[in-house]
Amino acid sequence: MTPAFPDTTVTLCGPLRKPRQMLAEQTYDGHLSIHDDKTAENLGLRAGPIEGPTHFSQFDPLLFQVFGQAWFETGCISSHYQNMVVEGEEVRAYVQPPAAGERLVRIWAEKRDGTPVLTGTASVGDVPDSAHEIPQRIAKLRPATSLVINRDLKVGQRGAAKESIAMDFDQHMGGHYPFTLAAKLKVITEPSPWYTPEGGATSPWGRPIIPFEMISVLLGSTIDQAGLSGRKPAVGLFAGQQIRLVKGPLFVGQPYDLEREIVALSESARTESVWVRTRVFEAGTRTLAAEMILNAATLKASYANYETEARELGYTR
Template structure:
């Protein structure tokens, strides 16, 4: 057990089970490809869902106080969280985060989250620093993938394909993050389930790094959408995050700091209902090209949301 959880002064510690929280839905106005996303209630209803779900990485914040209690500041500097999203959560539902403390000498700890009634929300793993290749949840899932031989929506994409060009990004408190993330960091800090002074204008200078840090769940927002950079399937179609891994290498990431992103497709897969693009995004400090973080994202597109799916599958000889 390292340092205290001073980053979260109001959090009840010690604990490996967090309190029930009701995360907020902040993507109802999200758009891409000229249409609303699955987080819009009407779009979700058209796909057979009862409401627009809360974005998966929102739940990462509920783990931060638990992991800061276990690992101290190292969690924000060299932590890795890897999660497979199991069931969607809608606004008004309560969620609790759990961490299974790592056994003596173990490199990776298990995590999971549940709704109040025990419905699983996500399952995954966490670690600090370097761990053996393939130790984490998403890496293990990628290793088990079968070759994707029936792709329709993503048939133009290839493993190893890279984004069209490096992208430079920054996140400031009041900076609009675009139509894919129609809210600001300040908006998120008003709604985040686990507030910390280290995230704020007023308290950032008191962090161990002397600056405000970007919450781990907001790293996903900083990295934005890869659609505009050549790593996009055919559309219009509606997708969702099916799994996500965020690894800090030389963290934390700072508010107002420019970063350069480089993206690559590392796997393509399919299921009965979806086609997935697995993208690794590396985050470098602008100017020094120091690797500070990376994200692996399983972005799954719903076949039923692509109007031409059956016709094109038939033309490709893939229809049953």
């Protein structure tokens, strides 16, 4: 018997996975990052967390099931990171299927015990940016009136240098990302032949594509050139992120040009955040291939002069 109405309440979910930690040796500004166990412990964390976009891979099979090939061409994943994951913990991804004709879905991820890892949205095609998790959070921000670490930065400030990037399989991506694409593909939670040299040739685009989680690596590898970070030394983490393909996929070995701009500044009790939009162009053209919005949060406790400078600036605590 045919049901009277389609079931729109069924949630898609993937298997429990144990994502791997690949940033234990990450460095910036001459020191180790929050992904180093000792640095994390010094800041009150139990171990170095796995970087947030690592979890994006667990959504790829689910979103490909919902949207098909379009997911890798015009897909957008927009995520607020809720709780850190350390190596050895298990995570499951969930997708709420769209109603008929809709191109936007809710997504979330949880640990085995139900602890939320991230929440957000995903879409394909020409869905308004304002429908997504990260732009909605930016729209609700209050003006930051007592910045210390990021007090020299301004909304609308652009990157200081033109950045040109590419990612080959065996290319070391620098101190921020001390591993290669080939190394990541050995441990990625959701492998695909389309990511590989051999299988890429049989992909719909005839060449290997960069996984969503590695787009974050690609765009983050040259961020220092932009000069859009606050006072140092300090330790930061990703608090939220949106990656949107406009004319995708992004391809292994293809060069791209980047432009960055600060779109918001904010603070919480423990952090100061710089929200940066990175636009990705096919090299030597104005053809927009992708965009990323990153909420890069710096821990106030990691900046040694925070309390002293806050008092000097007249900020009462």
